Amino acid sequence: MARGITEIDVHTAADALVAAGERPTVERIRAHLGTGSPNTVTRWLETWWQGLGQRLDGHQARLAVPEAPEAVARAAGQWWGLALEAAKASLEEELSVERAALQADRDALLKDREALDAEATTLRSENETASTAKRLAEAQSTELARLVSRLEAQIEETTLQRDAAIAREAEIVASRQALEQRFQALQKSADAEREGFLQHIRAVEDRANAEVDRTRQEVKELKIQQIELVKAHTAADKAMQLLLDQAKAESKDAQQELSLQRTRTEAAESRLGQLQEVSDAVEAAIRRARASSGSAAGRKKTFSPSPKKRSKIAGSK
Template sequence: MAKGISELDVHQAADDIIATGERPTVEKIRAHLGTGSPNTVTRWLETWWQTVGLRLRQRAVEAAAPGVPERVANLSQRLWQAALQDAGELAVAQTDSARQALDERERALESERVTMVLQIEASHRRELEAQAQARAAGAAEELLTAQVSQLSTQVQDLLRQRDGAYRRNERLEQELDATRRSLGESATAHDEERRALQTHVRAVEDRAHAEVDRHRLSLRSAEQGWERERVALSTALRESEQQAVAATSREQQAVRHAQEAIARADGLEAQLTSLKETTNRLTEALRHTTPSTPVLDQEGKQRRTSKKRRHNASPPPLSDKAGR
């Protein structure tokens, strides 16, 4: 409230303005007084409007009172104005007290408002943090969902790989069975070839023994026939050796097939070793069978020597007959 301005001053200024036939306003009262706060003038102008009817009636009564001296009227007017001023000051004091209480209340409310604003801001921050956490949780959930989908895809790939491995295992087992059957067939064929070779060797030996027996009948014919038979026997032996070499080559080829089969299907090494041992025994048997020819040669020589001695001791006609 501006200093030097009271409710009485504002009321008197309003009375003066309205006496001129104009409506009192805040700007006109401030211009009439030359000072005053707009808030204070507004407040006292409102009280003037509340008491304007009473003052107008008071003035009408004063104007209607006959024989009242002007000085008495002025004095009574001043007393009334002084009473009004005291009442106004009292009202101002009460209003100031109320205003102070109101200001304190306003400050308390302002403090509470600031506190509430801070709480609201803190709540807003917590809400933002919660929203950020929610967004982070949503992103984490999306990431987990993507990881779960990726893991599901990997599981499906692993299942397909497992099924493929099962199928490959079955195929390898089938190939292994086929290889085993092939080895069995190769072994059977090898046994048949070995038996056929042994039969042929025995037949050759039988023929050789038969030829030796025929050579005993006649020395010269035996010598000539023996030479032919020896050549034939050598040829037959060479053929048998060639057949043995061919059989060995077939055996080696069978061994190579067996080795390739063993390389594709692990675990057949023992059977291949057995087949090799069988081949070695057959080769050894063939090696022991081949030297029969020199024995026959030595035996034939002894028989020829014995026949020659008997020939030298016999008479000539027998020799001619033997020659013929």
Template sequence: MTKGITEAQVHTAADALVAAGERPTVERIRAHLGTGSPNTVTRLLDFWWQALGARLTAHQAIATIPDAPAEIAALAGQWWAWAWQQARETVQAEVAGERAQLASDRAALDREREALQQKEVRQQQLLAQAQQAETAMAARLADIQRLVEQQAAQLVDLTQQREALETRNERLEAEFLNVTTRLQAQETTAAAERETLTQQLRATEDHGHAEVDRARQESKGLRTRLAAMEKERTTERERHQHELVTLRTSLTTAQQDVAAYRARVETLEPVVMRC
């Protein structure tokens, strides 16, 4: 109820409306006063209508013509009673309409309040779901952070392994080159010695018939020595070739390992950079 509105204000407003030829209704009284809640105005207007009969009776007594005949006085009383009843019925109908409107408004407010409560429940549910999603997202983010740290550590380890393999590959390549150079040098030396022995054998065979036996013996010795040297060179060549095969196998394995680690590092680097 609006603070300050009184019964006297409502009754005065109702009298003013009647004096202006208008029926006093709740909305008209509120418009006349510029304030007042519908419930309060309705209640105070009921008091005004309840007192209207006594006021009309008093007005009738004042308006009675002195020494008027009894029939005229009775007729005047009946007229005032009828007018008061008609006014009361009209007002009651209007009040009933106002009350029906108030009930409708109250029902609409109740529906609106219920809708707001349901909306608040939905908002609370959505808030709880959002909080759960936020918690899950935080846990997921922590898992991703741990995964990034693990991948970063793995990347460092793979980088170190790749560097070690590259160092080993360089060392094997140097050893391979060294062995190849030594083998080529030994083959060159063996070829020169073989050529020298061949020339000596030919010179000995071409020597005089007097020294045929000695030449044959020397030739046989030279042939035996040449065969031994050839066998030794063949054995040495096979050993070096075996070493070359072994080194080539190790070099190929090392190159494959380096390529594999390099591929893994190249795969992990974009992931770490994105995270």
């Protein structure tokens, strides 16, 4: 019930409807009262119908005229009984209609209740599904937060590694530049040594050509020395060119293989050692050549032929 109503309220409303010339029904009583559930109105309306006969009998007694003739009183009683029977028949018909309507309302309410129960079951199922989805979403959110923290740590570690790699790259570039400068210095030194060596060879050749008339034997020895020196010079040039090509290739590989920094540094140090060995070998060859030229000059001085032999040589020419 929207608002509590009593039996007196329903009976008063039914009396008011009858006084207004209307037949009291559940809907009219509810409309008259402005509230009340159909079940409650129907129950109190039945008690109103049940007490209607007694109230009509009392009303008939109040309307009886003691001085009226017996025929009139009998006729009035019969008329009143017929009226009561007609009223009862009409009321019973109305009551059956109202009961049928009430039963239809009850059936509709039952259907509505069943529909509401089904909807409530569906809502409970959806609520459970939503709760499960919520728990799953919370778990996923926790897992995502953990993954985000892990990714942030990895990003920080990667940043540190990148900074270290950049610093290491700068060190390798500086080391490469130092190696290139050292190589250039070695190359300049080797070029200077080679130029001096060539000048020395030219001087030896000049002296040998000047002394060719003195002795063919000395010329042969000088030619042999010249051939050896040229071979040594050629070998030195080839070694220097090979080392230059290797150094250029290694310099190019150093730019493409920054990730192999330690290996590259060790290889560069190994190549530097080879350059030093070659430089030492070139210097040793130069010293041997100088020593050989010095010994040849000494032999020239000690092998100075006598005037007679010189004349014989001139005669043979």
